[in-house]
Amino acid sequence: MTDTARVIVITGASDGIGAEMARQWATRGVALVLAARQVDKLEAVAAQCRTSGARVAVQRCDVGVQADCQALAAAAVAAFGRIDVLVNNAGVSAHALLGDVTDLGWYQDVMRVNLWGAVWCTHAALPHLKATRGQVVAVSSLAGLVGVPGRTAYSASKFAMTGFFEALRVELAGTGVGVTLAYPGVVATEIRYRGYNASGQPAGRSGLDERGAMTVEACARLIVDGAEARRRDIVMSAKGKAGRWLKLIAPGLVDRLALKALNQDTHR
Numbered sequence: 001m002t003d004t005a006r007v008i009v010i011t012g013a014s015d016g017i018g019a020e021m022a023r024q025w026a027t028r029g030v031a032l033v034l035a036a037r038q039v040d041k042l043e044a045v046a047a048q049c050r051t052s053g054a055r056v057a058v059q060r061c062d063v064g065v066q067a068d069c070q071a072l073a074a075a076a077v078a079a080f081g082r083i084d085v086l087v088n089n090a091g092v093s094a095h096a097l098l099g100d101v102t103d104l105g106w107y108q109d110v111m112r113v114n115l116w117g118a119v120w121c122t123h124a125a126l127p128h129l130k131a132t133r134g135q136v137v138a139v140s141s142l143a144g145l146v147g148v149p150g151r152t153a154y155s156a157s158k159f160a161m162t163g164f165f166e167a168l169r170v171e172l173a174g175t176g177v178g179v180t181l182a183y184p185g186v187v188a189t190e191i192r193y194r195g196y197n198a199s200g201q202p203a204g205r206s207g208l209d210e211r212g213a214m215t216v217e218a219c220a221r222l223i224v225d226g227a228e229a230r231r232r233d234i235v236m237s238a239k240g241k242a243g244r245w246l247k248l249i250a251p252g253l254v255d256r257l258a259l260k261a262l263n264q265d266t267h268r
């Protein structure tokens, strides 16, 4: 079946920022393809989106599995005939001091979901995005611009996303496909509680100072509006914006500020 409504594919749409982006986009006359591993949670988000008038397809997808990413692009085209925007939002967090880690296996898991998931989904969707002169959105992090202590795995995965999508943006110049990189700071979701600790288990707590966290609604709004405006970068929070420039002129100061953002009991 083909359709003329714009089609937005969102990974990690079962919770947090991804689910909220879906709810906000649903009010804008689009068709949505929502992807994550937990189908029951996706269905609940889909039902909310349908009450706003959006047509919604749900696809179970573990972005850490390339075949799932390929199936996601195929399912979007099968459901709605096109892909206009791909939002690479699915991600996992981690918080550990490298010296406390005995088995580095989960470092590779973080990389596979955060980097490879986005690479695989983008590769699979690219021909369809070229056909619509669409937009790829990558949800990186301020930790993808500044190295954050206790977050070597997470920062590495987000820096890698930043490098991949900056290179891709230039590569796609002339194709009509745009690339938006979003850099949220601390947003009030459960991601850090679910993220890996040094033993590779769910942390159950946040290693960051959560005071002043941005609301999920505000973060999602910035990404949805930024994607619609085909913005190059969305750097969130005044601290994030300042930190980016400060890093060029006073990198040692940025290191000290990054250290201050940690929960004191997680650093020693």
Ligand SMILES: NC(=O)c1ccc[n+]([C@@H]2O[C@H](COP(=O)([O-])OP(=O)(O)OC[C@H]3O[C@@H](n4cnc5c(N)ncnc54)[C@H](OP(=O)(O)O)[C@@H]3O)[C@@H](O)[C@H]2O)c1
Pocket (backbone or CB within 6 Å): 011, 012, 013, 014, 015, 016, 017, 018, 035, 036, 037, 038, 039, 041, 061, 062, 063, 064, 088, 089, 090, 091, 092, 093, 113, 139, 140, 141, 142, 183, 184, 185, 186, 187, 188, 189, 190, 191, 192, 194
């Ligand atoms: N919250 C923050 O402070 C913050 C700051 C900077 C950047 N970010 C980035 O923003 C994005 C969303 O984070 P969030 O805070 O909304 O996290 P969240 O509330 O924990 O939600 C994460 C989403 O990703 C999905 N997901 C996790 N692993 C997946 C996998 N292997 N395959 C498919 N989906 C997977 C989860 O769904 P299932 O479990 O159902 O698969 C869920 O829908 C992430 O990329 C994160 O790194 C967040």
